[in-house]
Amino acid sequence: QQPVQSPQAVILREGEDAVINCSSSKALYSVHWYRQKHGEAPVFLMILLKGGEQKGHEKISASFNEKKQQSSLYLTASQLSYSGTYFCGTVESGGSNYKLTFGKGTLLTVNP
């Protein structure tokens, strides 16, 4: 089941903050966040696990509400290098092959 991301796009000025949301209709074991720049492969940012463990970057944080099956990615003091498309990927609880299903993505543009 494809997770739903919002917003579809956001435009920021350098230094501003952004929040990207990801929700699923299925119980989740983990949520993964990736950033993809045009013409490049997705790059891992963050993983959030059932039970609250979080792994990722210092300047990018995220939350995972297991009960609501929702995750949010927080980008603070945005930099020009943050521009790209952000995808959340979800692994459903009870799955047998650790399939990662991606949302449709959020296009983030950071302007000077």
Next chain:
Amino acid sequence: SAVISQKPSRDICQRGTSLTIQCQVDSQVTMMFWYRQQPGQSLTLIATANQGSEATYESGFVIDKFPISRPNLTFSTLTVSNMSPEDSSIYLCSVGGGTTDNYTFGSGTRLTVV
């Protein structure tokens, strides 16, 4: 994290022909995944390839169109068969060990079918 070498990086192919994409991983991995990313779209899982067993295909993808080989724990190929312009996409392989691991992607193969 594993490092994946994927090739070719891009190709332009005639309709009706086939293209085989290769992914080499620098470490042994149990599962490898193949994704398709159509222009401006998200990543869609084609199949999961485990060494020593048949690949598991997602809904909408069939083995005759996308045959996969997984001869060992560090290598896999995806063939796009009997291509049409609708197959023009970026194809990516990925490895990830489990629900607690991040998934690493190859650099992708940009395929254009004319």
